[in-house]
Amino acid sequence: MTREQAIADGLARVRARVAAAEQAAGRGPGSVRLLAISKKMPPDDVRAALAAGQRAFGENYAQELRDKRAALAAEAPAPEWHFVGPLQSNKVKYVAGQAALIHSVDSSALLAAIDGRGAPQACLVQVNVAGEAQKRGIAPEALPALLDALAAAKNVRCEGLMLIPPFDQDPRPHFAALRALRDREARHARPNVDLRELSMGMSDDFEAAIAEGATIVRVGTAIFGPRSPQP
Numbered sequence: 692m693t694r695e696q697a698i699a700d701g702l703a704r705v706r707a708r709v710a711a712a713e714q715a716a717g718r719g720p721g722s723v724r725l726l727a728i729s730k731k732m733p734p735d736d737v738r739a740a741l742a743a744g745q746r747a748f749g750e751n752y753a754q755e756l757r758d759k760r761a762a763l764a765a766e767a768p769a770p771e772w773h774f775v776g777p778l779q780s781n782k783v784k785y786v787a788g789q790a791a792l793i794h795s796v797d798s799s800a801l802l803a804a805i806d807g808r809g810a811p812q813a814c815l816v817q818v819n820v821a822g823e824a825q826k827r828g829i830a831p832e833a834l835p836a837l838l839d840a841l842a843a844a845k846n847v848r849c850e851g852l853m854l855i856p857p858f859d860q861d862p863r864p865h866f867a868a869l870r871a872l873r874d875r876e877a878r879h880a881r882p883n884v885d886l887r888e889l890s891m892g893m894s895d896d897f898e899a900a901i902a903e904g905a906t907i908v909r910v911g912t913a914i915f916g917p918r919s920p921q922p
């Protein structure tokens with residue numbers, strides 16, 4: 692089987708799983724967007740996914756996003772790039788104004804750096820629902836203040852929340868907790884803030900995320916296979 696065929700098959704399997712999970716959750720077809728995580732995959736893999744009808748791609752590293760975006764700028768239709776990784780303020784210049792959506796805003800300092808670029812930018816706030824020490828994401832108790840800062844931003848608007856659950860626990864209670872946080876904060880009207888998106892769910896757990904209200908699932912391995920090169 693060619694690499695192109697393997698990627699098309701992976702996409703078809705994931706689309707079928709998404710559709711089944713939408714149906715099981717009583718949600719309409721197409722209510723969940725599939726973001727293909729192309730981190731560490733070469734531009735030709737993105738071309739293969741584009742040829743199979745995938746449009747939205749997510750990257751974890753700022754320079755990789757910049758380079759892949761440049762390599763694929765001439766594709767028609769062009770990929771829609773999302774940034775899903777940890778973002779340091781000094782790398783914001785590679786991402787702000789380039790990504791359709793930055794999923795990983797988790798501090799007022801990062802927000803200020805993105806806003807300071809002067810380009811319109813949509814983002815999600817990454818929340819560390821489980822309070823894991825090593826994990827990026829803002830603590831739930833600090834979320835209202837960051838949303839208030841977003842409400843005052845000049846160029847950045849917030850479209851929802853994002854979560855990476857702990858690797859060693861049942862993710863579903865964490866997905867439910869993110870939705871509950873969203874529902875709570877959505878009751879406070881803020882300019883620039885419309886919490887319609889919940890970015891949660893990866894290859895192994897996106898059905899549970901869809902059952903808990905995910906609107907964007909971020910899927911890498913189940914489409915492209917393992918990220919480390921095979922011997």
Ligand SMILES: Cc1ncc(COP(=O)(O)O)c(C=O)c1O
Binds near residue numbers: 728776893912
């Ligand atoms: C933030 C984020 N979301 C989603 C994924 C995709 O994970 P998987 O390959 O398990 O689908 C990754 C992979 O690194 C990631 O970093």
